[in-house]
Amino acid sequence: MDRLSHAIAILDDLIAYPTVSSETNLEMIVHLATLLSEAGAHVDLFHDRSGLKANLFATLGPEGPGGIVLSGHTDVVPAEGHGWSADPFRMCNQDGRLYGRGSCDMKGFIAATLACLPDFAAADLRRPLHFAFTYDEEVGCLGARQLVDELRHRKIAPAMAIIGEPTEMRIIEGHKGCNEYTTRFIGTEGHGSAPESGVNAAEFAARFVQHLLTTREDLRERAPADSRFEPPWSTLNVGQIHGGTARNVLAGEAEVEWETRPVAAADAAFVSEAMEDFCTNVLLPEMRRIAPDARIETEVIGEIAGLVPMAENAARDLVARLTGENAADLVAFGTEAGLFQALDMSVVVCGPGSITQAHQPDEFLEIAQLDRCIDMLVGLVRQP
Template sequence: MTPLLARTETVLAELIGYPTVSSDSNLAMIAALAERLEDAGARVEVLASACGAKANLFATLGPDRDGGIVLSGHSDVVPVTDQNWSRDPFVMHREAGRLYGRGACDMKGFIAACLAMAPEFAARDLRRPIHFAFTHDEEVGCLGARDLVPQLAARGIRPAMALIGEPTMMRIIEGHKGCCEYRAVFQGVEGHGSAPDLGVNAAEYAVRYVSRLLELNEALKARVPAGSRFDPPWSTINIGRIAGGVATNVIAPRAEVEWEMRPVVQADQDFVKDAITAHEAALDAQMRGRDPRAGITTQVIGEVCGLEPMEHNAARDLIAALTGENGADLVPFGTEAGLFQTLGCDVVVCGPGSIDQAHKADEYVSLTQLETCLALLGGIGDKMCEPA
């Protein structure tokens, strides 16, 4: 084992020891990341969330200028509750060339590799900056990145490229759909079922709302972008949950509809949101016209933009040149990559480990994958030493 790989294993063991489940604080882990990066000579900022219990980290090695690359990963992990782990999920163990623990591949393995490489980067004559962006709450709607990216834009930080180290078995991913989740709550007015006109039936208006969503779902098929490589190639809407009512002889006083949209392009997301917002406003006016106590409210559970494949993508071309990979793929799962794309930089997803291991009991990343990741990061460091 090389000293660099051994250092990565040591760092990963430390990171797995922080139980950064999304429902809990990540501050201790962020403080540890900040200390390691500061020791390497990076300029480090810890950006607290509004609640104060979470934080993002943004750090830079190299010159203070435009360009360069962002290496990004999320600090939070999914729960281990009701999973049948063979060992303590927050104590890393090695077996048969694999490192086990919650977050090993999703995505503390990549973060550990970045931290292990930081002193190597610092020792080089960097002509372009290498940024580190480590976020909170990716698993529950990319909340940290949704705060961080606008902050970077407001400060005029303009990297040329971003590498999101989600587990892809080091395959290059250049696109994925967005994911937007909503809950529409219909407040009706209860009454006896024999006189439906004397109340406001929440379930009835929920059905009208869902009917419009189904119409929009069909309309999206006609909007499929030319050459789309997604499966299916168009944006989709899924009705995930409908609930409401009390009994067959009672006017339903309340109903809920939970639904999601997975847009291929931002224009489809805007199309659906504009249409369903207008329809909701019309239904809400009808309900309130019958009784001012009635109405509709919509809660945004999460809105994460997709990573749109681009014909010209310097990040894809760089990673391909360094890894020898031919071509790039699309994936069905979401990441923070699309948010970084809104900064105007070229973005790819590529990291150690398999998504098949993520979120499962006995999650692991192999030493071989970490070694491949370290080689890629080393190549990135070399490129950042070349003139822009």
């Protein structure tokens, strides 16, 4: 079987695992571990606290520092109720496209790496070739956080990483961070005819949102003069607001789900400090004058480091040689790349498929994109 046909067959198997972030990924991880072990790789699995999810880290070639990490996440976003034309967890090969949940985001890249295992195993690798397959990227890069901590603890120090998110095989050298939060307001219920009799959590949530919007405008003024991002400033978005039980009842509880995508760590700190100061010194004292037990709580859903563009980036330069691409771009969406960069690796994002297909009904990966990815990966064994 040729490499491309092999990759398509592997992708068929991978899509059949319904690894939605809310569910286990263990069956798929065990399948990947089996394929890698059969190719001669040393494989480690790192489970989460529940035991229902795991990261996989495998190595071919010599032990020691350096080498390359090929990284992808195993989880996918939900598919039910999203207008699919067919079963999202059964791959459909039609008109040069491979349809299925996770086909481009990002089981296609994982399938490509596995299809190249015979080439990797037969090569006289002079440096380690690592495979990092994680859980829960879609809900805050939780698996990659655990994996990076494990690598740091074990003093495993690869030199570079290729994150195979769907970029249409373009070279991506930077992206913004993504910090996600839920802020909850706990007040006291009361009758709507007497607003002063309780602490209306919905009203304080609304004031919190207004301050978020004011802070968002402040972020525009902080945009670096040489920023290559679009938009060039850090963004802030209010995603959902919940609260209350009826229009004539003071809301006892309310919550705001929001995110910020900083171009620099300083902007993340600016937002955090601005909102904490507003809650601590303005909102909370007003709430507690009426109800001493009133409180505001902010839950960190995920804080994903951005990928900082670097003047010197060996991973970027390597992928440029392998793909023939001369330009490196930035993107708005987040990846696990910043976590690997924090381990002092040079990191690049490059993989098959389009991000416009990610999270969509009838998600697909063009076969031509998969083929280009395989060509890039096979080229790794020809590098000095």
